[in-house]
Amino acid sequence: MSATTPTPLTVSGMKASAAWGSKKARPIYIGFDGQGSVDLDMISLFPDHTWKHRANGLRPDLVQLLADMHPGFIRFPGGCIVEGRDLTNRYQWKNTVGPVERRKGIINRWNTEFAHRLTPDYFQSFGLGFFEYFQLAEDIGAEPLPILNCGMACQFNTSEVVAMPDIDAYVQDALDLIEFANGDPSTKWGGLRAAMGHPEPFHLKMMGVGNEQWGPQYIERYKVFQQAIKARYPGILLVNSTGPDPNGEKFDFLNDTLRRLHADILDEHYYRNPEWFLQNATRYDHYDRGGPMIFAGEYAAQSDKVVSVNNRNNWQCALAEAAFMTGLERNAGVVRMASYAPLFAHIDGWQWAPDLIWFDNIGSYGTPDYYVQKLFATNKGDATLALTRNGQPLAGQDGLYASAAIDTASHEIILKLVNTTAQAQSPTIRLAGIRKSNAPATALVLTAAEPGAVNSLDNPTAISPVAIKMLCRGKTITPTLGPYSFSVIRIKNQAIDL
Structure with a gap:
């Protein structure tokens, strides 16, 4: 048997159990009778029971925990993963849409990042892509917040940057994503969205330009994105990096420069010990109310230290985050959004801790930090x-x-x-x-x-x-x-x- 054109193969007659799987699954072997050769490019097995029974969908118990928080937005596909160790391996949204079997996979950016848990065989098939992210946000009533590469690889790794004469392709990706999310089905990318089963727009309102980039090279590239996006889509709000730390030289440069450029939203990240969160509960009390809005884009109290394998989602960390969040709520006039990070972690497949929701192949649970986030999200009120x-x-x-x-x-x-x-x-x-x-x-x-x-x-x-x-x-x-x-x-x- 041979084939020159990739063709999806459906194995019928398989029934998923009531649970998602087994704690220690065994391999499934697929055999063929006869002579010839078979090229298998992508094999994907999904149970029938997914969230809202979406084809190629997500685990219902995990999405239910997320939906129960009533989040106002979902930031995707995450942070450093959009950058890649180098630009060749960066996250490109266009490779994650269309038929699943034709999406272009890459080595996951985290495959050799942490010496305590090397995973050189860690790949992304993009069965979960930008269409599924948008659909998930819509399903749970959250605003989508996609983050795109700005022409810079991770500055903790190669620090590779695209030359300014070649930045247009990256900017075009951003413009095309807005068309994919909001465009009429008669447009190229709006037509792809419609062909994937969603003719109505996703009503995208905001987009992140880069993740934790810093320095003059980021500003130089951000200006090009800002000019092009605002010229065609003036209503789209841009989320901009203030670097990986909440203070220091990198932060001060970006904070001052982006304010002079009249940026829409500044993305601040802080992974610190519980004492830092207690000491910074008044951080935003004196921020300029006439300046850019603030997005507390990534934060989590660290019980040991950043990137430590000993970090735990314990009550001390969650309580410190609750204290800090009272300051976020008190300053809702300047803090537009906030999100704990990271969101999910598999008990047998993690590199970073703490994380908000943990799971194995069968079950899942919310951490104390999860319940702090949920109480804030479901008891917001409409005025402070x-x-x-x-x-x-x-x-x-x-x-x-x-x-x-x-x-x-x-x-x-x-x-x-x-x-x-x-x-x-x-x-x-x-x-x-x-x-x-x-x-x-x-x-x-x-x-x-x-x-x-x-x-x-x-x-x-x-x-x-x-x-x-x-x-x-x-x-x-x-x-x-x-x-x-x-x-x-x-x-x-x-x-x-x-």
Whole structure:
């Protein structure tokens, strides 16, 4: 048997079990009778049960955990993976769309990055590509935020850059992606989207130019992207790199330069120890409200140190992130978006920790950090309120951190209170806007007996929200905040003065 044209091969009669797979799967052997030769280019086996039964779809339990957070956006395909160790091996979105069997795979950018876990056989088939990312965002009601290569490979590796006379191809990729996402089916790339089963646009509103690039070479290339994209699509917001660190020479140069260039959104990354997050809860209190918006694009507290194999998703890290996030919420006028990173990790196939959601071939679970993110995302409100002590934001006094918002649709005040100390505290909070006394309130509380506690596949909800009823008497509420606790309190009232 021989063939000169690649043809998809369907193996029928195979039934997926109720679970996704087995913890230790065995190989499947495909044999052919007769004489001849067979060239196999790509073999893919998918169960019928995927999220929304999408062909070539995603694991339903993983997407359900993500959907339960009600995220406002999804950043994809990630960070450094868009850069590649060199430009030849960079992520190119056009190679990830169209028929799956014709997508052009590459060696994964992380194959030999970490000496503690080398994976030289780590390839990407792009069964999960840009169409699937857009579709996933739409399925869970999130805005898509694609990140594209800006003509620079990872600066921690080769630091290869495309010559400026050759940058046009990279810019054209960005313009074509907007057409793929939003264009009419009569256009080239809008037509491909329609042919893949989605004639309606994906309503793309923003795009990232580069990931963690830095220095004058990034600015030089960003300017070309900015000019071309804004000329054709003035409504598209551009997300711009401020480098891999939240301070220092690289950050200061990009922060100052991009502000002078009237950038739309500045992407700040911080992987630091829990103490850094506590100390920086007021980071955005004095940012320029008339300048670019901020995207806290990648952050996670590190229990040991960055890139350490000993990092764990423990309660101390999650609690520090909750304290920091009260500062993000308090400054919603300047912080447009925020996202924990990385999102998923396989228990037997990871190189980086911590990660938000862990899984094996059968099950999955959310970490304590996941439940912090979920409580913030599902209790946002639509306007922030001032919550102060002695005229200052409550951000570290007596180890307490707090923010407040109002949900006008449900007539509720939402308080987020973090106690980072080993002692219970009962602060009295005066609610100046409430008219009616004895308003009912509900608290969702996250806590653990000790800071090193974690969740696991065997005990996935060891640290998860517990609901408590309480009452707001008069115009005050005095909640008891347990040691090492994060509480979200919703106070119901039919009449609230703003």
